[in-house]
Amino acid sequence: MNYYPGLGYSQGVTTAGTARETTTRTGPGAARQHTLRERNLELVARAVYEVPEPLSRAGVASATGLARATVSTLVDQLVAAGLVRELPAVTGGRAGRPAVPLVPAPRSVVGLGLEVNVDYLGARVLDLTGEVVSEQVVPGALHDSDPTVVLRRLGALARDVSDGVAAAGMTVAGARLALPGLVDPRTGLLEVAPNLGWSSLDPVPLLGLGDLDVRIANEAKLAALAELAGGSDVAAPDSFIFVSGDVGIGAAIVVDRELFLGERGWNGEIGHVVVDPAGPRCSCGAFGCLEQYAGKEAMMRAAGLPPDSALSALVACLTESGTAGPAGGRAALPAGRALGSALADFVNLLDVSTIVLGGAYTELLPWLRADVVEVLADRVLSAPFVDLDVRAAQAGPQAALTGGARAVLQAVLADPAAWV
Amino acid sequence: MNYYPGLGYSQGVTTAGTARETTTRTGPGAARQHTLRERNLELVARAVYEVPEPLSRAGVASATGLARATVSTLVDQLVAAGLVRELPAVTGGRAGRPAVPLVPAPRSVVGLGLEVNVDYLGARVLDLTGEVVSEQVVPGALHDSDPTVVLRRLGALARDVSDGVAAAGMTVAGARLALPGLVDPRTGLLEVAPNLGWSSLDPVPLLGLGDLDVRIANEAKLAALAELAGGSDVAAPDSFIFVSGDVGIGAAIVVDRELFLGERGWNGEIGHVVVDPAGPRCSCGAFGCLEQYAGKEAMMRAAGLPPDSALSALVACLTESGTAGPAGGRAALPAGRALGSALADFVNLLDVSTIVLGGAYTELLPWLRADVVEVLADRVLSAPFVDLDVRAAQAGPQAALTGGARAVLQAVLADPAAWV
DNA sequence: CGCATTTGTTGTACGAATGAACTATTACCC
DNA sequence: GGGTAATAGTTCATTCGTACAACAAATGCG
Structure with missing residues (x-):
């Protein structure tokens, strides 16, 4: 996660106390014997859960580096707790005692x-x-x-x-x-x-x-x-900016499969990044916020629809007004370049190269993508060295x-x- | 560090391999006996290093939650390795055997x-x-x-x-x-x-x-x-955005005393956040980047000085042209509002509420601060709920x-x- | 049918932390 | 001045969890 080895600077004793005053103050990070057990239980559980096809006890051992004996006792505990299930032993072509596949326990x-x-x-x-x-x-x-x-x-x-x-x-x-x-x-x-x-x-x-x-x-x-679950075919990226477009526009930052929340979890307010200070006034008081270009109401208005129209109306309107994409005619959605501009700022400030568009943007992606990609390529400083990826959300409704x-x-x- | 307990989503086995292909694949996170020792050694070392006044072995024990006996053996190892030094036992008012203060070893x-x-x-x-x-x-x-x-x-x-x-x-x-x-x-x-x-x-x-x-x-x-070392009197904030203004403008993000680097460490490019798309063309090809308002050359030009003047010339010019601050006359530095605008985007996207201004900005802070603070208060969405803090860097030259x-x-x- | 092979289990050894008992050194009180 | 309480640091038997090696179980192959 930290590509600058030795630059990370976490404070053991002191911050552990300030972060959550609720925890007892006895030994925040003191490692005891049972800490080992907890950590290795987690390790084994993740090995079982986060692997495409089931592992056996021996497979978990070689994947984690733990001894087979240790894995056995840990797996037994997880099975007893109902977190892991054993499938019938499968005699797969190979010599030797058949392995018992371990899988996440369904419906427990x-x-x-x-x-x-x-x-x-x-x-x-x-x-x-x-x-x-x-x-x-x-x-x-x-x-x-x-x-x-x-x-x-x-x-x-x-x-x-x-x-x-x-x-x-x-x-x-x-x-x-x-x-x-x-x-x-x-x-x-x-x-x-x-x-x-x-x-x-x-x-x-x-x-x-x-x-x-x-x-x-x-x-x-x-x-x-x-999104981290990935789609049926495509795997989820490990790091991405997730942008959810609706009435408001919100975003979340995931780095190495972990949410980055800032100090209070109030980050990702991309809807109020200024795209053009000469632009229309926003509800937040500023002028030319992204929301005034790429918010749902603004997109409706730009398409000549009433601001509270359904997304399907906008899609229908865009579909009939030309081919499925801006290449087919006038720029179908002025939101595209504005979104690209705000995202370029985002990428320059954060260095996360994959952008996942969710909410209303998922369906509108065909009319947005080309503009977003073009602006990003122009404006992101690291663009010559990085593959910027703009893709649709996979997680489905709600x-x-x-x-x-x-x-x-x-x-x-x-x-x-x-x-x- | 993670205020959403249970939202953190780190993948044990699989990412450990992808992050650094150079490491051997045997047991990335398997916790063994000596893992305990390593972790507790670190814990004890941090306790000795990151505390305002020296602790004794007993003090370290109560601070870390480890047993006195354990701390003793660990401290002995650190002393033997030359990482920790024992000061002469001090008989401080209190009853009981005098404590041996432990301090970071100087010049080892x-x-x-x-x-x-x-x-x-x-x-x-x-x-x-x-x-x-x-x-x-x-x-x-x-x-x-x-x-x-x-x-x-x-x-x-x-x-x-x-x-x-x-x-x-x-x-x-x-x-x-x-x-x-x-x-x-x-x-x-x-x-x-x-x-x-x-x-x-x-x-x-x-x-x-x-x-x-x-x-x-x-x-x-x-x-x-x-900056994390703090100043002589003021303590360093745990989380801040560090902005270094010079010919170019760079930034770094520190959250919970740890650098946040994004995917490649190429974040913090605040110099090319767009302040006004109708602004002057930037060397990066875009228009109205922050650097065109708050870069060193732009600031010199705005003050009527040759672009390659020394910082001291700008300071002298500002000092004589009015009182030490924009309240005393015309807005001394147009850079202030531009910087505030870019920083507002930064804070909205990241949710880090302390901003440390370094490089040339440290000396220019008196002429920048009021504008920056005002724009931030206007434009940061969470401003009503957060104390935004704009301060000068403490770390000194180079x-x-x-x-x-x-x-x-x-x-x-x-x-x-x-x-x- | 015997042998190699792989999985899973059992038992011993080892390393590290713990807690209690013990020593060392001071302050305080009579 | 001596006894007592208090605190710091050390020693040692205990406990717990993992490692290693040997073993049992179950299969494929010649």
Whole structure:
């Protein structure tokens, strides 16, 4: 992760205390015997989970570098905890005792993703294999809604879904609530969600989900996590900027398969990068923000549609007005160059060369991509030395629900010792 | 570091292989017995190094959570390795056996910082206490210079300094070479350094420093590391954006006392963030880059001085043209608002709320700060919820030299087991 | 059918941290 | 001045987890 060996500068004792005041102060990083066990359990679990085809105990041993004997005891614990399942031994062509393939246990421990967005409420349950076990998504117009009412409805939805999977013998390891706004994950408070009309509230208790471990996060951040699963054919990039275009425009930064959140998780506000200070005034008070060019309403207006039209109307309009791409005629979407310009700033400031376009941009990509790529090639300083990649999101609808559930499961995977 | 518990998503087995193909594939993260020892050695070393006043063995034990017995053996090893020194036992008011204070060992293991910049060459040696043990800085006009000649001269300088400290019984743990350009720390190659007129070269062998471990890095990144030492009175912030203004404008990102480098370490190119697309053409081909407003030459021109004037001339000019600050008259430096605008984009994209201004900006801060702060307050979305802080760099002249030496010492501190 | 081969398990050895007991050295109080 | 409490540092048996080697299990192949 750190290509400058020896430049990383993390402070052991002192920061560990300041980062989370809630943890007990006894030995934040002291490594004991059981630390070894925890770490190696995680290592073995990841080896089982993050490999294209099942490994045997011996395979895990050679993949991790641990001794076969050690792997055996660790795997036995994971199997006993229900996190790993043994498939029937397969006698595969080769000589020797047949190997027992190990796979993530389906439908045992599951994660719950929750989301309130402008036009829907949803709850989705994923198991350790990444399959959707259960979900409910309810459309609704939630701008300027009452958080108490909406969150109670979402809580009922969550209980419904959650009770269902619990009845089938699964354990819900926790939940993540995705919200379109500035959330502070340390305190669990929502500062402001402009498009919902919500501000300064503590959403988790309003869900009424009892003692289930529910944490909140920004919607774009969780959607980016969903991207890490990759598409059916294409693998997910290890590092990328995820940009989600809708009424507002949000982004998330993933480096080496890990979210980069800045100090408070309030980064990625690309919608208010200035594209042209002589441009139209933005709701944020500045002039010429990206949102004024590539936000949903601006794109609708530019296409001569009412600002609150559905995305499908814009797609239809673009499809009939020319070939599927700007090469076929006039630049179909002025948003393209503006988006490219803001992304060029982003790439120059961050050095992440893959850009994943999500939300409305996924469907609009054919009309955006050429302009974005061209502006990036012109404006990114490292462009001569780097392959810039602009691609469509793969995670499917309500990506934040999937990402939230995945985040819960990643936490399980990061500390399987808590489950044995 | 990660305020979204459970959102971090690091992949154990698979990425470890892709990140560095050079490492052997046997057990990247397998934790064995000696892993415990290494980790706890680091923990103890950091406890000794990163605490305002000396700790005793017992103090380290309570600070780290390790048992006194364990700490004793670990400290003994560090003392034997020359990384830690015992001061005379101090009988401080309190009852009980007097404690033996432990401090970083002065003048034992040292780090070497090297730098080629536009107007000087330098080598600086720091010991584990952070003191400068030895240095040589040679002014020179090095734009469009011959890398072979310049690097041979720097190599001679480095050998000179290095031989001196070695003769005094110190061990040089390694070196970092700071260069003002795009460097790839993985390969050790310099892609391009526009202001030196260098491109596509492998600088380390040209130094001729034998088998000394020399690694290269970007100048602004190393200067940012120097900031982490803090000033004489003010403590360094844990997270900040370091902006170094000179002919070009570079930046580095530090989050939780760790450099954030992006995919290749080529981030922080704030000099080419677009401030106004209707602005003057930049050398990079785009229009209205920050460098055209807040680069050294642009600032000189705006003040009516020849573009290659010295910084002192600009300061003199500003001082006599009004009071020390824009409040005293006309906006002294048009660079201020441009810098504020680019920084607002930076903060919106990254969520790091402290900005440290280095290079020429340090001296110009009185004429810049008010404009920068005002624009930031207007344009940063999270401004109502965050205290934005704009401050001057503390690290002193040739900060990259200090930062380079510190980077070497941090590597020692991160793996003291290699020295016992 | 015997042998090589690979997987998985069992038992011993070793390394590292722990906690309790012990020594060393001071302050304080009578 | 001596006893006692307090704190620092050390010694040693214990515990825990991994490594290594030997062994058992199960298969393919000649």
